Amino acid sequence: MNSNEKNKSFKSFILITVIQVLSAYYLYRFFFIPPDMPALDTEQWWGPYPMDLDHDKSIRPLTIEFSDVMINDLRERLLHRRPLQPPLENVGFTYGFNPRYLNQVMEYWHNKYNFKEREQFLNQYDHFVTNIQGLDIHFMHIKPKNVAGLEVVPLIMLHGWPGSFREFYDVIPYLTAEQPEQKIAFEIIVPSLPGFGYSQASVRPGLGPAEMAVIINNLMKRIGHDKYYIQGGDLGHTVGSIIATAFPENVLGFHTNFPVLLSHRAALLYITCGSLIPSLIETKELQPRLYPLSEHWSRLIEESGYMHIQATKPETVGVGLSDSPAGLAAYILEKFSTWTNPGNKKAGDGNLLKKFSLNQLLDNLMIYWATNTVTTSMRVYAESFNEKQNFLIFDRIPTNVPTWGIKFKYELMYQPDTALSFKYKEYLQSTVVEDGGHFAAMEYPELMAKDITQAVIKFQKFWNFEKQESNEAPPLHETARTVYEFTVKSINGRDVKLSDYKGNVLLIVNVASQCGLTATNYQQLNELHEKYHQKGLRILAFPCNQFNGQEPGTAKDILNFTKDRGVKFDLFEKVDVNGDNAHPLWKFLKKAQSGTIGDFIKWNFSKFVVDRNGVPVERYAPHVNPLDLEKDLAKYW
Structure with a gap:
């Protein structure tokens, strides 16, 4: 080889080496270097302009009311609904909500659902509203009784879509029951997220999960809690996780019944590569919840069609759902069937009453119908999945707030603790449940209450451990x-x-x-x-x-x-x-x-x-x- 050839070979070697080093560097940055914390405007105005600088910031009582005018209009729509097309033979819920069973639900709603009795049921807890950043934000506030000798623990509980504050009615009695052996008493705050139920919607684009997190944190400060615990699932998990990430000085612990990372590149790469040797990722008993990935991705794609519609055309689908109680029931209640257990779609009635009562399900529908907020609730998906308001960046930013998850068997997604620890640096524990699905607080309220209590106790011990004097002997x-x-x-x-x-x-x-x-x-x-x-x-x-x-x-x-x-x-x-x-x-x-x-x-x-x-x-x-x-x-x- 002559000197020119050697020189060319050496230059090629140097070039290839540089390319490899740069590729490795950018791959490392892409997967493992977290982005900077986005700047969040804690005073951004979401109400109509001109901005009212002297707007009422007081906390005002609210009474849930089903007006006679609304009830009569609803009953007329239920009575005069168009005949539904009969379902195909033996399809159950595989084509969506079975029309034959939907007729039975509509009959119950029209003839047996006691509107005034359910109104009283919803008013059993104290409801309030206060204006945060231009929007009237609704919340329930349940203060504990008989707290002598107990530490009062502020806990905010965040619902998802298509849920509402109604999700937590069955778990609240267990959390507020006297538990002196735990030496704590829960003070519970349950807001309606902006655009849901009795909380106002923004009048302009841009109010996504991160902006909701700002509003909720400001709400807790308005109530008087600078430090508090969070529980959330679905959208409530997303908002709660962002609060814990963006405002760690305010959050004492984060409990989630939807412990997933939607966009953490390293965690998703880890899970994907783990499909080659699942035993390195998860125990044999839990591997079927994650692998083979193709089966779980297939279910996720099947069950996430609503998300693609709502992320692109919420106003279009909202027209039909706002105008037709039958349409609203079919669209929302179908999720309570297949998201609770995918096997439910084989049943003609979707096994809806296996875990829920019709009163529970219709209470939730009534919150959307009475407030006419199904369209505004769906807008959060359009605000989430776009370039300007990409909330997924928060999945990649480390969170040092102590975190605890509970994993129900039929939840839409499952991820192992090792993957979750890529983000949640103080992920303390997961509770694994051999049943249940997406609407955990309604399906297993007592179990959820016990798990939340155990998590809060562990969170308290975590902080006590962190506060030990530095001159103490190491453990x-x-x-x-x-x-x-x-x-x-x-x-x-x-x-x-x-x-x-x-x-x-x-x-x-x-x-x-x-x-x-x-x-x-x-x-x-x-x-x-x-x-x-x-x-x-x-x-x-x-x-x-x-x-x-x-x-x-x-x-x-x-x-x-x-x-x-x-x-x-x-x-x-x-x-x-x-x-x-x-x-x-x-x-x-x-x-x-x-x-x-x-x-x-x-x-x-x-x-x-x-x-x-x-x-x-x-x-x-x-x-x-x-x-x-x-x-x-x-x-x-």
Whole structure:
């Protein structure tokens, strides 16, 4: 090769290297570098011009009223509706709301729905309105009673579309019930988002989820709360997440029943790549909620047709829905069927009454009908999915507010905690539920209330931990070198020093009695114990109820369960293995042996091997069976 050719080759090499480096740099920036926080105008005026600088900022009582004029007009429309085309044979709800069943709903609405009684029902809680940034914003305000000795906790609950403040009526009694054992009392604020129900809509374009977040934060300040907790789902999740991201100084914790990231590039890449090896992303039990991706994307596309219409032509579809109660019912109630469980579409009645009553569903419809706000409520989609008002940028900005999710089985989307932690840097926990769908507060109000309460308690502990004095000694799990420095409690409540196990090889496992992995793991752990006990193997089992509530029993229940299975290895007190309340031993184990995709425990039956010196040396995922460890254990005899 002559000098010219060498020179050309060298230049080509340099050029290719530069291109590769620049490509890697821009790919890294594209996926992993968050955008700057958008500037939000906290005083932007959404009311009519000229702006009234002296507008009334007082908080005024509001009474929900179904006027006789409105009721008579509605009944006339229900009575004189056009005959519906009969449905195709045996289609259920697969073509949308079944016309045959819609006739039954319309008959109930016309003849059996007691308008005045339901009006009184909706007025059982105190309603108010106040002008924020030019718009009258409606909210319910439920203050707790008998609060002596309790800390009053402000909680704002945010609805979605096609929901309303009515979504929370069944969960409020559980949250406001006396719970002195928790030492907290909930003060609940439930607003109607701008353009929904009794909250005014903007008179000009631009009021999207981020702008709603500003209004809601200003509302809480108007009420008198500079710091508060948030609960939200659907659009309420989006608005709540933006508040937590843009105003972290005001938010003490964020609880969501729709824990998803719609546009975090790295998280979506992670989930997509995970389809090649799902076991690296999610446990075997939960993988069907996410993979194969094609099945879940197919359902999402099928169920999101409304979003494309509302994001482009809300006024067009709004004409029919505002003018026809039958059209409004079919359009909205169909979501309460298929978004609750996709299997419902096979039923002729959509299984609507399996989780809801007609009064519940029609109450929600009445809020849209009485206020004539279905069109203005749908505009938020047009304000969300456009270049000027792209709210999705907030999905890519890290959030340090402590966050907790509850994941219902049939929710429209599912994402693993590892993906959510790309944004929510203090994602404390997910509660996994083996039923339920999109309208969680209406489907499982008691479960939702318990989960919200647990989350708020964890949020409080999170902040107490953060406020520890800097001169305090660091926690044991941060300084420990071996497991021998820890003390645990046996299943009978006796203190056990792990230094008593010096010289043995330990296999430490978090167990559960009602898991799909239980039978295999308990059987094989017993086999390991019998085969290698003489060689110095000791198995330490710690019951844990953090994974889908699969270890709910008392110590006595767990003992009886293990006795029935002839368990001979050592059993200890039930503990948490994740979160702030995790036992220090488990914090140490996770720190010493991080997992493939994070140090948190993914599921029941995670396994740690500790050598004869007390040092954690191996970690195995829940799907690895105990007998598969034999070859690796042999290294430590």
